[in-house]
Amino acid sequence: xxxxxxGGIAAWPLAVKVPLSVVLIVVAAAMGLSQxxxxxxxxxQENHLQSLAGAFLxxxxxxxxPAVIRRDVWEVFDGLDRARGQYSGLRALYTVVTTPDxxxxxxxxxxxFPTQTAMPSALENRFVPGSLTIDERAGRAWAARDLREGGxxxxxxxxxxxxxxxxxxxxxxxxxxxxxNAALTVAFGAVGYLLVGRMVHxxxxxxxxxxxxxxxxxxxxxxxxxxxxGAEFSDAFxxxxxxxxxxxxRKNLAARLADEEKLALLGKLASGMAHEVNNPLGGMLNxxxxxxxxxxxxxxxRRSLDFLHRGLAGIRNVVRATLVSYKGGGxxxxxxxxxxxxxxxxxxxxxxxxxxxxxxxxxxxxxxEAEGGTIRQxxxxxxxxxxxxxxxxGLVRLTARLDDQDALVFVIAxxxxxxxxxxxxxxxxxxxxxxxxxxxxxxxxTTARLVARLDGSITLGRHEHxxxxxxxxxxxxxxxxxxxx
Amino acid sequence: xxxxxxxxxxxxxxxxxxxxxxxACALSIARQRPAAAAGGLSFGLTPVFLDSDIQLLANLEAxxxxxxxxxVALVKRRTYQEITALLLTGQLxxxxxxxxxxVQHADRLALVGVPLFRGRPLYQSYVIVREGAPARDxxxxxxxxxxxxxxxxxxxxxxxxxxxADLGATPDSFFSRVFFxxxxxxxxxxxxxxxxxxxxxxxxxxxxMKETEPGLVGATRVLRRSEWLGFPPVxxxxxxxxxPGVSALAAALQGMAGDPLGRTVLAELRLxxxxxxxPALFDGIAAKYAQVRESL
Numbered sequence: 001x002x003x004x005x006x007g008g009i010a011a012w013p014l015a016v017k018v019p020l021s022v023v024l025i026v027v028a029a030a031m032g033l034s035q036x037x038x039x040x041x042x043x044x045q046e047n048h049l050q051s052l053a054g055a056f057l058x059x060x061x062x063x064x065x066p067a068v069i070r071r072d073v074w075e076v077f078d079g080l081d082r083a084r085g086q087y088s089g090l091r092a093l094y095t096v097v098t099t100p101d102x103x104x105x106x107x108x109x110x111x112x113f114p115t116q117t118a119m120p121s122a123l124e125n126r127f128v129p130g131s132l133t134i135d136e137r138a139g140r141a142w143a144a145r146d147l148r149e150g151g152x153x154x155x156x157x158x159x160x161x162x163x164x165x166x167x168x169x170x171x172x173x174x175x176x177x178x179x180x181n182a183a184l185t186v187a188f189g190a191v192g193y194l195l196v197g198r199m200v201h202x203x204x205x206x207x208x209x210x211x212x213x214x215x216x217x218x219x220x221x222x223x224x225x226x227x228x229x230g231a232e233f234s235d236a237f238x239x240x241x242x243x244x245x246x247x248x249x250r251k252n253l254a255a256r257l258a259d260e261e262k263l264a265l266l267g268k269l270a271s272g273m274a275h276e277v278n279n280p281l282g283g284m285l286n287x288x289x290x291x292x293x294x295x296x297x298x299x300x301x302r303r304s305l306d307f308l309h310r311g312l313a314g315i316r317n318v319v320r321a322t323l324v325s326y327k328g329g330g331x332x333x334x335x336x337x338x339x340x341x342x343x344x345x346x347x348x349x350x351x352x353x354x355x356x357x358x359x360x361x362x363x364x365x366x367x368x369e370a371e372g373g374t375i376r377q378x379x380x381x382x383x384x385x386x387x388x389x390x391x392x393x394g395l396v397r398l399t400a401r402l403d404d405q406d407a408l409v410f411v412i413a414x415x416x417x418x419x420x421x422x423x424x425x426x427x428x429x430x431x432x433x434x435x436x437x438x439x440x441x442x443x444x445x446t447t448a449r450l451v452a453r454l455d456g457s458i459t460l461g462r463h464e465h466x467x468x469x470x471x472x473x474x475x476x477x478x479x480x481x482x483x484x485x
Numbered sequence: 486x487x488x489x490x491x492x493x494x495x496x497x498x499x500x501x502x503x504x505x506x507x508x509a510c511a512l513s514i515a516r517q518r519p520a521a522a523a524g525g526l527s528f529g530l531t532p533v534f535l536d537s538d539i540q541l542l543a544n545l546e547a548x549x550x551x552x553x554x555x556x557v558a559l560v561k562r563r564t565y566q567e568i569t570a571l572l573l574t575g576q577l578x579x580x581x582x583x584x585x586x587x588v589q590h591a592d593r594l595a596l597v598g599v600p601l602f603r604g605r606p607l608y609q610s611y612v613i614v615r616e617g618a619p620a621r622d623x624x625x626x627x628x629x630x631x632x633x634x635x636x637x638x639x640x641x642x643x644x645x646x647x648x649x650a651d652l653g654a655t656p657d658s659f660f661s662r663v664f665f666x667x668x669x670x671x672x673x674x675x676x677x678x679x680x681x682x683x684x685x686x687x688x689x690x691x692x693x694m695k696e697t698e699p700g701l702v703g704a705t706r707v708l709r710r711s712e713w714l715g716f717p718p719v720x721x722x723x724x725x726x727x728x729p730g731v732s733a734l735a736a737a738l739q740g741m742a743g744d745p746l747g748r749t750v751l752a753e754l755r756l757x758x759x760x761x762x763x764p765a766l767f768d769g770i771a772a773k774y775a776q777v778r779e780s781l
């Protein structure tokens with residue numbers, strides 16, 4: 001997954017982005033809701049506490065007022081003491097009644113607030129008559145009430161209230177909200193992940209097949225996959241399968257055309273070879289006739305036999321080159337000097353028909369790591385093309401060398417006008433998956449594909465007397481030979 | 486030292502005023518005579534009694550009604566003074582009062598019966614302090630706050646008042662402040678809570694509460710015990726003594742130990758029974774009363 005998350009949020013998969021968005025929305029909503037609930041709870045609790053404290057002080061005031069007027073210590077204490085624990089919703093830690101001059105008359109906790117002592121001023125400052133002072137950190141609230149009779153102040157009533165229970169309730173509510181919201185968030189996230197994952201699953205299937213197609217393995221989406229997807233994706237799958245079928249058809253067509261091209265080439269070569277074989281045959285038959293007639297003459301016999309030997313040797317060379325090209329031979333993953341030396345024999349027929357001169361120059365080592373068979377076919381195509389393009393009596397030159405970057409460089413030069421632009425595009429452009437329409441350019445298309453398969457490149461250029469094709473093919477480790485090419 | 490601005494006087498100098506108050510109170514109460522049911526008996530109870538137990542009162546009333554053969558109304562008031570006033574004005578046929586009011590009005594009152602506590606018609610007054618308080622004797626209480634029970638109580642006021650007279654002091658001069666709680670249990674509460682540093686309390690009440698409320702009483706300790714004095718008696722007007730109702734009440738009280746319900750009541754009161762007694766039983770209290778009067 002981390003690898004899939006690279007490239008920014010936009011590149012994240014939908015199965016992550018949607019649930020994450022849901023989670024973020026839920027978290028934001030939960031935070032807002034929790035804040036509102038807690039704020040409302042806090043306000044309600046404070047109002048409730050205010051009411052309770054008011055009722056508490058009212059009750060105490062009523063109970064102790066007559067005793068306060070009489071300064072009756074016991075009655076005041078008795079009233080305060082009995083009030084303890086009587087208010088279930090409010091836990092008073094202590095209550096104190098003072099005279100107007102601040103002297104304690106009685107308190108519910110005489111040890112802490114003895115009668116006839118002054119109320120501690122630090123504590124008294126916490127009390128604001130008529131309102132509630134709350135210290136949430138200390139978990140305490142302080143309430144005070146002036147005791148008046150006929151408008152005359154007769155005393156003051158103070159109460160410190162333990163509000164830890166209220167705060168505990170608030171904490172519990174907050175914790176509950178947190179847990180519930182966390183659970184909801186996780187649940188929404190998980191459900192979102194599952195749902196979206198399920199929704200985008202067909203996309204994954206499509207993407208997988210597209211990746212395989214990119215890697216050369218074009219496979220149609222199987223029928224069972226259709227059953228688990230909705231109509232939209234089912235339609236997309238059908239389109240994809242149509243595409244696969246079309247590609248298959250094109251591929252088959254290309255293979256068929258290539259075969260036809262090969263056959264055409266073979267026919268051409270066969271006729272060439274027949275021509276090459278036939279050419280010396282007349283002379284050789286004459287030589288035999290001469291031998292039969294004048295075989296007793298040693299000189300004539302020697303010359304006749306020499307002639308026969310040269311003729312048979314030429315026929316052998318032609319046959320051998322053809323055998324090497326089309327029946328295989330040697331190591332197909334290596335290019336040897338012999339692979340190239342045979343080529344002149346293969347184009348000899350074309351060259352002689354146009355009275356072309358063939359120049360051959362190679363500085364390659366005896367053996368290099370390259371697909372010899374494939375290179376032979378590339379060069380043969382280009383040489384045949386050069387023979388066809390060159391003017392009659394012109395020079396066709398093949399130069400082979402190894403450059404500094406360990407790449408094989410072949411230059412095929414002719415004395416022709418150069419390739420027309422559409423043909424040049426076929427040769428130097430990105431080779432199409434399918435061959436060009438018609439038979440024109442099929443050889444160039446095949447050559448371009450073969451060069452591309454060897455990670456090579458083709459460059460067109462001109463020289464003083466004509467045009468040239470430069471093929472660069474990097475040396476490479478052994479790789480399987482594509483016999484179909 | 487701050488003195489209370491308005492409270493019942495701790496001394497007897499206001500006795501005349503109190504007497505007037507008693508009469509006024511009695512006249513007021515006379516207009517609303519308590520439930521002395523027609524032909525029945527009205528019996529007053531003071532806070533000297535363990536008056537907080539409703540079940541005890543119900544049992545006592547049931548026993549007395551059965552023993553006397555007529556309806557009995559138990560009359561309770563907050564202070565001794567109210568009950569004494571009702572008794573003196575004939576609003577009650579009899580009342581369980583304290584020995585102090587009895588000697589104050591000995592010329593008008595007659596004894597109906599005296600409870601027996603631990604076999605004797607005697608009890609003590611205690612001066613108590615808080616458990617853990619440093620005071621070792623009565624003199625250590627000087628300058629503190631003292632809780633009395635009732636100005637008409639022997640154990641809850643007179644005994645300590647007499648002790649102060651012996652020291653040549655008065656409550657106001659000896660203590661920084663005194664107050665009345667109008668109940669022996671309240672005195673124990675005040676001392677236990679620390680509201681007062683010391684208190685004067687009925688020894689019988691303290692001992693019984695030690696069993697019934699050990700948590701509360703355990704927070705106090707007895708600093709000083711008085712000599713044995715006459716237990717708070719049941720009294721009636723002399724003019725009513727010998728009347729059938731009062732006689733039936735006296736017989737019922739003295740026969741209580743022989744009756745199952747009566748024994749239940751006595752057990753709850755931690756008393757052994759009631760006996761007839763002579764006024765001389767209260768001479769000790771009378772002597773203290775006289776001593777205090779002389780000190781004024």
